[in-house]
Amino acid sequence: MNVAEWEARAAAARERMAASGTRVCVCSGASCMVSGGDAVLEATEKAVKSAGLEGSARVVKVGCMGTCSQGPLVRLDPDGVVYQKMDASKAGRVIDKHLKNKALLRESLLFAGPAEPGVERPSEHPFYARQLQVVLEHCGRINPEDIDEYLAVGGYRALYKALSSMSPEEVIGEVKMSGLRGRGGAGFPTGLKWETAYRHVADHKYVVCNGDEGDPGAFMDRAVMEGDPQRILEGMAIAAYAVGADRGFIYVRGEFPPLAIRRLGIAIEQARAAGLLGRNILETGFNFDIEIRIGAGAYVCGEETALLISIEGRRGVPRPRPPFPAESGLWGKPTLLNNVETYAGVAPIIERGGEWYSTIGTAKSMGTKVFALAGAINRTGLIEVPMGITLREIIYDIGGGIPGGRRFKAAQTGGPVGGCIPEQYLDVRVDYESLVGLGSMMGSGGLIVMDDTTCMVNLARYFMEFCMDESCGKCVPCRVGTRQMHLLLSRICGGEGTERDLALLEELAPYCREASLCGLGQGAPNTLMSTLRHFRDEYLVHIREKRCPAGECAMAGAPAGVR
């Protein structure tokens, strides 16, 4: 495909989308699918047909719309009205009432409940109004299985811009100016990483996308893979052009439902067929192709060196850095490795400019971040917010607060290697540095809210168990240290802990953090350390009074010192 053909195709797709009248968007995000989205899709299609509306309405399967707690969801565009908790019969009624009779089906409007009426214009509701969608801008709006819809909303314009009018150095300069930092959690400056990979001369280079989203409570990357896969491919292609790579891999978590993998596969096929991947892309002489690699269930493979070793078909055991993958990665070649959300943020940066992106967020953490809200919160789901927003705004304005009139206790960010943030820091601005300062971390974007029924000691035990199970076993501090810390935490949760156990924990935790080989071992004690810092009282009550204040731990009530 050359440029003229590509532009003509995008224009035709735009026209088709506009001419199809009302777009009945049925959410096919994982959350909506498991609560009956399939039946809703089928019923919607049938209802449109039987109402004779095929000429003026089109049913489209779209990715995650964000308000997962209200699913299955159906949105009617261009009206922008969203209907919640759909089933087959309600979907029929929506078509009947909204499309045929041009009236709202009020009882099914988004957020309609016994206490509050539904929302007519979701974009004005705090859930959406407080968000700023850059990465998710097309997610839930276009059909992820149709490249034409992506082209219609401006897809691959950024790649063309980069290929036709920018040198690799200029692309890297734009990314550096944007201030984009690694969205996988560590927050390394993306432009700097690209520059390193660019500077290392080699006969082959690789671009790898980390889609091994393994933090429990996190589903941001999966939502992008399912909802807007072309966006990831475009970002990878731009990166490949910038660093001089010709081959790319997307490493997808094996535990994911097959949807993400299937849609990425479809997206790659369609992009190849359209000449946007493969040889001589857009007739500019640039060659780049992408393959999918499926993980097989190892959290540690989210660590970059382990991920690359796993792509090579071996045990996903991390190796010490340096050398960093940008110097020596896959098969010893310079390899650029970023996560899904990072790549998905590249196209808008190239298109609108790094300067535009850098105006969003805070001075050191620029741009937006996608979070998955879960746990004890009214509106669970997927959100994208500018960096620098406070936790209180996320949890109370967007998330609608804590259900059941209970009290907020802590927010957990960063997954098993992150930490807990207590109530007194609710007004802290969310950026990389301030979360680290509180003993937690940004992480990939899981944000789990806990109310006063959650025991923080048990939570630390839970995450330690996770890290112990997922430890690769290579280095001693992680392999044996997590096992010992889990044992000591289990004793305390079981009412058999002593103050000596607590002292051992406090000695093991910094040791494991500083002496372990990779981020898993280094991060494993984080929840323990942050709960010890903010909720030390709870540990002492477990040990001295053999009592769990949150009522979660079953206490053996054994006298102190008994093993």
Added chain:
Amino acid sequence: MEPLNRASQIKTLTADDPRAARVLLEIERYRRSPDALIQVLHVAQDVFGYLSLDVLQFVGRELKLPPSHVYGVATFYHLFSLKPKAEHRVVVCTGTACQVRGAEKILEALRRGRGLTKGSPAAGGRLSLDHAHCIGACGLAPAVLIDERMQARADAGSIDGLVTAVTGVPR
């Protein structure tokens, strides 16, 4: 600790077995590159249901990889199973969101009701239980997969009945 496997337990597979032929096709697709081991094991597990010693030996031979290397990889990744799976599977998500919303109570209910725990199947081996570190349905926590059916906002009180209803395995 698993007992050691005897050589006499291992049967040599050849491409005469249509399932092995299917695995061989995948091996050829990757031009017999040893890097493809994990992708090939995925297909082999799909085709055979689990990774028996015969299959591991076959894959290792075809990819020219030492047996211990193949065994090391197959046992490193949790998705690979070296034992046949039970007829019916219950997977309780123990991801953080589900944990915070009561996954432990569900596990306790299954243990108390059926003696079903991770690693020790119930109903004469027909029903097995696994924990999953997050199946990504956090908005619907706690989530339980019974065979392939997802139960959102599962409840400890009704989980037992639901398992019977979906799998047909009585208490």
Added chain:
Amino acid sequence: MAALEIFVNDRKVACESGATVLQACRAAGVNLPTLCHFKGLSEVGACRLCLVELEGSPRLAAACTLHVAPNQRIRTDTERLRRYRRMTVELLFSERNHVCSVCSANGDCELQELGYAVGMDHVRFPFLNPICNLDASKSEFAIDHNRCVLCTRCVRVCAEVEGAHNWDVQGRGFLSRIVSDLNQPWAESTTCTTCGKCIDVCPVGALWPKHKAQGQFEKRPEFVSELIAKRGRGRP
């Protein structure tokens, strides 16, 4: 190779570029404890005993995998490093079932020596007492997983020097075990050449010749290192 200088505990040390910090330290007579390192085999950085402090880096680094750089400033003997080394040795003793008095390597055991070196007078952590196999099927040698420290020297020497690749690691985390072929009795291995190099490189008594009793057996690790030096390493 070009020569360069680094600073070890404020002392100027000359070394060749491309050398590891461990090599530079040892050449300069600075002692660093190691366990997974074995001269001539690839480095893995797993045991974390040779951790050093690197000026300008917030992280500790394993000297065996850290390469020297001009004017690098290294500390090898701070209070924190001594404390961490002791903890590593304690954790190793707590991990499996190490009973020196009945071990064939008693008196010629690197773990035992490390215990003395770091001043470990007792183990503060609970002993984990895992159930481990002992495979004595082979007529010449035996492997006792109760004594294994997962340094993977045997795996590396077998793959990199002998080229047999009888050994690998199975499972993960705390449940990792050294494995022969498809977790088969050593005697049934189709890959083992009975060369005995794994016996010579094992730092503890996990691998030993069967005809030696407690305390009788002397390892010959230098023999393997010399062999590697003479003929070069095989597959990396």
